Amino acid sequence: MVKLYDKGAYLVNGTELIEEHSQVNEEIKAKTGLDAISKEPAKKNTMAYQILNNHNTSGNDSKLKIKFDKLTSHDITFVGIIQTARASGLEKFPVPYVLTNCHNSLCAVGGTINEDDHMFGLSCAKKYGGVFVPPHQAVIHQYAREMLASCGSMILGSDSHTRYGALGTMAIGEGGPELVKQLLNRTYDINMPEVIAVYLTGTPRKGVGPQDVALAIIGAVFANGYVNNKVMEFVGDGIKNLSVDYRIGIDVMTTETTCLSSIWATDSAVKEFYETHHRAADYKELKPGQAAYYDGVVYVDLSEIKPMIAMPFHPSNVYTIDELNANLYDILTEVEKKALVSLDNNKVKYSLKDKIRNGKLYVDQGTIAGCAGGGFENICDAADILNGKYIGADEFSLSVYPASQPVFMELVKNGAVTKLMASGATIRTAFCGPCFGAGDVPSNNGFSIRHTTRNFPNREGSKITNGQIASVALMDARSIAATAANKGYLTSAENIDVTFSKPKYFFDSTIYDNRVYNGIGKADSSVEIKFGPGIVDWPAMSELSDDIILKVVSEIHDPVTTTDELIPSGETSSYRSNPLGLAEFTLSRKDPAYVGRAKEVQKAEKARLAGEDVVAVNMELKEVYDKIAAKFSFDANKTQIGSTIYAVKPGDGSAREQAASCQKVLGGFANIAKEYATKRYRSNLINWGMLPFLYKDAELPFQNGDYIFIKDIKMAIIDKSTDIKAYVVTKDMKEFSLQLGELTDDEREIILKGCLINYYRG
Known part of the structure; x- marks a missing residue:
């Protein structure tokens, strides 16, 4: 299913992996006609090296000083970033900076605080020349995919899931101060990272979605740190068997491996994506050189991956759904034991085995949302599975959040929304809340399955010190829909008889044209920034003393x-x-x-x-x-x-x-x-x-x-x-x-x- 190489390897002609060995140069020469090639020059043939080198201003390809092409933030982070930059001398945004409003979208929470932040953001976009995406229009990463990504570019975002590698964009998620540096025309300083090839081969089974592939990879590489702070470079003959939406769904979850960034080889499918989004000029082919060296390889046979579930409380705590259902008591006992470490050993009563009824595991809630789950293809496939079925009138509920208004509108036009609503699911607007505990919080001791990005403890509503605990398992939208069709009984989408309709996606940009404020190149220093009472300056901080x-x-x-x-x-x-x-x-x-x-x-x-x-x-x-x-x-x-x-x-x-x-x-x-x-x-x-x-x-x-x-x-x-x-x-x-x-x-x-x-x- 997923194999990790013990050594580095060369990718030859973009198709064949040759693990490092004593006669590797002779073998490469025989296959390519190239003269002997050493490791260091071959490292420069990776896509990651080329993009990083093109954005490096240091003149030293080991010690990088990166300037990004674009920046993006959301409404939990942009206020602090801009306040820090203002205190440090900001005059205008030097590169396109997009302020989305997809985290603190529920403006009833905290009185006027959240909407005050939105008004702050809009006034700053006007004053400093940025883009302001109003609440409920798009989650941060979907807007970036639709409107910002371009092949060979780099984007820095103040959200950890800033990943647009499937679109040929090397994107990195960092804390706000790193964006401040870019806003002040400084650089992002790192050593040249190691690059790990993720070699995809084969074709996914019916019912297996991108989250399943992502969880299988995370399970293989997280605990051993195989890709920690490295770049994951996706290559291989299996890429052509994946739609762009599918690739995006895998790519966004690379954050949970703790890698630095990701990049994928691009092809005609990516070209079509840019054409669909009216940005054909942003496409170019990306591929490794004729002989590229990688510091390691994650070899993934897509045909062997089955529907997966990441049990509480980490995306790497993975099992196949079939394995879990076949060994319920043993696996749930193990999960409960692991959970005690995160739950401070019995501060709350935590049990999953009480979810077993008549030998089957029942969950309380399903959610398909955000930058990972809210994509067009995920929701269409879920709608096909639920077509003509009903989620029931008991505890189980299902919520679906399309990742942007253009996606939502297309789902309305093609009938997917009708299928979902008829099943008993509720459809919401673009919002990241379910991923971090600001939406669809389960009840105490509730067990929620989600096509989102994380399932950490103390996250989706849990307040251990108050005796409250809720737990989340990560699954693909297809298996969530299969479970919903069985009224909460945990079900693999591989076990559902369905014909996927695979409707074509049509992108309508008029929603953004008429609603998103675009101030790029139009900074107006006369604009007064709007401050709500909840926006407070950073306190003074003193220099480090001798001792x-x-x-x-x-x-x-x-x-x-x-x-x-x-x-x-x-x-x-x-x-x-x-x-x-x-x-x-x-x-x-x-x-x-x-x-x-x-x-x-x-x-x-x-x-x-x-x-x-x-x-x-x-x-x-x-x-x-x-x-x-x-x-x-x-x-x-x-x-x-x-x-x-x-x-x-x-x-x-x-x-x-x-x-x-x-x-x-x-x-x-x-x-x-x-x-x-x-x-x-x-x-x-x-x-x-x-x-x-x-x-x-x-x-x-x-x-x-x-x-x-x-x-x-x-x-x-x-x-x-x-x-x-x-x-x-x-x-x-x-x-x-x-x-x-x-x-x-x-x-x-x-x-x-x-x-x-x-x-x-x-």
Whole structure:
């Protein structure tokens, strides 16, 4: 089904893989007529290398400084980005910047807050020359596919699922500060990433959809980090057997592998996509060179993939639906055991086995939505499966969210909406809410199956600390429809007798022409930005001091900590434009005491900055100061006091910068981790002036509540020290070493200045 190569490999003539071996050059020469080719030149024959090199401004193909062609954000992220850019000197958007409104679309949530953000975005599009897509018109990634993507280009988005590789666009999802850099004509700085070939062969079985293929790949590569921070390059003879919608459905889920980006070979089907969307000039053929070297290969036989399900609480927790149904009690018992780690071991009662009735697994809810599920082909196939069937009048419900108004309108015209509504399904407008807990939240102990992107704990409505738990399994739209046709009994679409009608898609751009504000090239500095009361400036942040004291205020030993656990989504999203208000929710679903602990530490730092008696504010610090002074010469009045958290592997999931910035707003100056789950979370820490420490030993020298002293931290950053000595003050100054990992010169300067805003202010 999915095979991972142990070594690198050459792709010859775009069709044949040759794994690295001692006589590989002779074999390549025999097949191509090329003279001997070495690995490094062959790496430059990948599509990924060519696109990255074309966008690199450094002149060094190892140390890249990327300028993107276009930017895109949504209404949970664009306010903070523009506010940061304004504070750093923004005058106008230097490249096309699209502001979509698909996350905080429910404007009744939080009073006027969400609609105030939308009005802020529209006024900024007018002032700085951007594009504003009103609520319910399109989810961010569907609009980008329809209107922004072009072959060979690069797009940066402030959403982790920024992936348009199937359309020949290398797209990257990052935290907001990386977009700020582009808005200020700076660059995205990375090492040239490794490139992994995803070789597709064969033809999918009837009833198997793109989510099934994606989940099979994620299950094979996530835990071992096979593609972590690398580019996935899709090649192979199987691509021609997939529609463009199908390719898009696989591609968007590459985010869940933790890869950096993706790119696909393009062909006549992609050419037709651009012609359908009235943008024929944006197509060009992309393919690897005659002999291209890849650092690894994910070999996928599409014909062997069966309908899949990703059980709670991660997209990599995959089984075939048939396997699950055949081994219900064993697999559900295993899932429940795994869940205890994320659910803090019995803080809530969690069971899936009680969903078994008469030997069958019944689910409570189905949802087909967003950038992964809301595509035209997914919904048409689901409608065909449900045609003439009924979802029933019991607990099970089904909601369908077309990804854009043009898609919705075409589904109305071709009758798919009628079929779905007649079955009992409800049709909604374009909205990302079901993916992050702001729409179709299941009931307590509810089990929802979704063609969306994620199924993390603490996400789709779960509030563990309130005793509330809901769980989501990821499935393809086709199997969700098959399950709905059986009134909630978990069913593989392979087991449904259906004829897929496969109607042709016709794109009508008049909806966008008449409703979307396009201000590209029309910046008007006289426009007044509209601020609602919920839009609050970032608080002042101070430069890093010579020495630093950190108090550990949270200790998390889960194998992976998601951004949803660091700062919850759902109803908290309405506070994303208010740094102080949002910070109150930090770690609230993982460690509810964190905010109080962090604020106590911050009181001391605020007293220090005000020239007040720090010890009077925090009596613990008298003993801390005494122990440090007994070993080192230091000035307590010039030493920052901040908080830190420890987590094994923090930052999986969303690109949201607030996972880091909320900690900084509460006085957090560092994270300590065994490793960081994604580049984007580590970048968010750095851009908010936080130290991204690494400590890789299994046994920690400190624990929650301990104070850590780091002497000469400022000099260590300036000198690019690899090992940094630290001392656990509350354990008799026990010495240990921390690492910072590789940092660019700009990143070092951002940390020294205290945050990106300070860095740009100079």
